[in-house]
Amino acid sequence: MAEQRVTVETAFFRPDRVTAYQWFEGAPDIPRSRYSGSGMAEVYLRNSSSQPMRVARLRVNGRDITQLGKGEDIVWWRLRPNPLPANAFGELVIRFRSVPVQPVRIEVQLQDGEGITIRVPVTPPVVRLESFSVGEDGRQLFVYLEYTGGGDLPTRVRKVYLDGSDVTRRARVLSRNRWQGLCPIVLDLPQPLSTGSFHYLLIETTAGAIGLVFRARDGFFPLGSYGYVTPEEYATNDVNLYVSFSGLDKQQLDNLWNHHVKAISMVAGDGKPRADNIGHPALWAYYLADEPDVQDYYEQGLPADRRVGAKAMEMVRRDEACYRADAHALTFLTVDLTYKPANWYIYGRIADVHNTDPYALLVGWNLRQVYEVAETARLASAPTPAVITYQAMWIEPIGKPSDAKYPRMPTPEEVRIMMHYALATGAKGLISYIHCTERVGEQMFWGAKDYPEVWAVIGKTYREVKTIAPILAHAHPAEMVTSQADGLFVKALVAPEAVVLVCVNERGKSLPHRYVSQPLPASTLEILVPPWLPLRRAYLVGEGAFTSLPCRLLRGRAHLQLPEIESACVVLLTRDDSLTNRLAAAYRATPARTR
CATH class of the missing domain: 3.20.20.80 (Glycosidases)
Structure with a gap:
């Protein structure tokens, strides 16, 4: 029997993470019922042959969806990249309108007649890959896993693969025990990733494997x-x-x-x-x-x-x-x-x-x-x-x-x-x-x-x-900051080298013909310190500059004194002043515009 040339690396069902916010619609015939969520089946394929491969026919639970109509229970599907390149990886995604009531049976027939059958349980994963980004020079990959429950035993990262190569030794797992539901990973790459190039990331954990096909981006922040x-x-x-x-x-x-x-x-x-x-x-x-x-x-x-x-x-x-x-x-x-x-x-x-x-x-x-x-x-x-x-x-x-x-x-x-x-x-x-x-x-x-x-x-x-x-x-959102100040909205974004706090003064009021502002007095925040990053310094972020703010560490928490806030501000916390010095120097080195 001939060896199968296209194989399944991993497959799982990714349910929607539905928020509790209340939505309304302006059009009278759009349903007002609460969105209960759906999800997608994700299948990660490896093409070991010397020829690119296309999907000739796709069946889901016995139904041919190759040529998909509008208004169907399956909304869209794709193979990306298409065709699946020779000696490379690809992602087959099938988006459902509602959560399937039974495990998803996927039958893939490739252009050469080869067939693959996958059974994907409709089971929420214990671990989800929630964000990734590529460093400015293309030599680092930042990945955030989130633990969404469903497992009693500790979940740990076992192996990390990039494009089929074991790069575990190049991966820094910043929190081996789940911290605030997060597991940040920094992957130091052997060579830079070219912008737009396709890559396959596979992370094996004690709770199962997670895959992702992505296109590399640089550090451009639009x-x-x-x-x-x-x-x-x-x-x-x-x-x-x-x-x-x-x-x-x-x-x-x-x-x-x-x-x-x-x-x-x-x-x-x-x-x-x-x-x-x-x-x-x-x-x-x-x-x-x-x-x-x-x-x-x-x-x-x-x-x-x-x-x-x-x-x-x-x-x-x-x-x-x-x-x-x-x-x-x-x-x-x-x-x-x-x-x-x-x-x-x-x-x-x-x-x-x-x-x-x-x-x-x-x-x-x-x-x-x-x-x-x-x-x-x-x-x-x-x-x-x-x-x-x-x-x-x-x-x-x-x-x-x-x-x-x-x-x-x-x-x-x-x-x-x-x-x-x-x-x-x-x-x-x-x-x-x-x-x-x-x-x-x-x-x-x-x-x-x-x-x-x-x-x-x-x-x-x-x-x-x-x-x-x-x-x-x-950076990635994290639940790690508390405040007792009335009218202060504050959220934290965590990164390997810093924590960013975004603060909004909600005391103002939007009226039909004007906005009534009310300054928010100085207040104190308490920030849970990540296990990989002592937060000893805090800075108010300005235009290419930083203003030091009072900050002290006490029993695993940073206590920060915020200044009066007119409308909104951003605060950076880190271990010392080396990061802010680098950021300020990088800002000055960019093409002069207003300066």
Whole structure:
């Protein structure tokens, strides 16, 4: 009997981690029932042959889903990369609309006639791989495992493999015993990973194996904006990424690149990259589509509760077209607020970067709901990174009064607060909507350009974030901080070399025509110290600078004195001043913009 050339490395069912937040919908026919969650079957394959392989036929529980229709119980599936390269690894993912009631039987027939059958139990895993990132020079991989329960015995990492090679000796497991439900791993790589290249990570634990196929990214932390192609205005405000609703031409990309601004360019009408975009150094990612969940709502011939995900297989095809045409640029997909939260869980894993846009005041929300959306979107797409587009605009009807709850531009304080709520979830980038002002039909879309104080606070916040972006790029949320201060919202992000605290003053109030601020007095925080990192120093993060704050260690906890907070701030805790010195030096070494 011939040896099987494509084999299964590992397979598991990954259920949705559903948040407890309350959602509402504006459209009357969208179901209001609470989202109970679903999940996806993930199968990791190894092709040991000298030929690439495609899936010729795919059956799930006896049903052929090779050509998948809209509104089905299975929303989308894919093999990535497709075809499965010779002597390499790939990921077969099958996304369900609801949790299967029985184990998932998957039958894969490959193009050469070879068949594989896998049985995947619908059992929540004890350990999940929740985030990964690649270091700035491509020589480190940062991985965070989360323990989600289901096992009585201690769970430990046994082996780590990258692209089939045992790299356990290169892996630093920072917490061998679960710490706050986390197990951070730093993998020192023998050679740098090229941006956009596909890789396979396998982590064997005492509770089972976890796999992930990923595309390598560098340490770029997007601080972006929508608007017109005006890179000189973006560069002077430390915007490093321009996002376009249309395909950019070479001249526009050249202009952006000359101002040290990267770009996200929309794919062409056929879902493929523009020829003059491929390989351009300014091109960070291809925009697969804007808000496919909104398009789903208008899908004809389907009941409202079966529409979400109707565009998913088209997004899968566009993602494949982009990475096959351009091996280095990433893919990017914006998912709106329609059919929430199912939309984020259904679309979140398709592209390399998941983006959502909680425009709080525009839809009549309180500002805290930016955090709720961003946190849900992160969990929905994990371990795919999520970025957040925040509101820096408002819509004014022409010739009639507005019926909006907040018929005005967000104030600088509100914009800064929304940006910090997004950061508090571990978002891997921020994007402003929008810089320009333009008339659309009988409405004026007012952008930040016409509100200098708003544009200024965006720049100030971007420069503060840029100061610690190398840490934020690989930090992960952790439950480790407590506060007794009334009106203080604070969340922690943990990294191997530091802890980042994101603090928001919630004493202010958004009124229909203004924002009433109320400074938050100085207060004290208590932070649980990670076992690998004594937190002896604390700093208020500024624009390329750090201000020392009172901090002392006492019985495994750091006690920190916060200053008065007007709207929001970020604090960095670490062992000594060597990290802040390096970060400040790196900030000064970047191209001068506002300085």
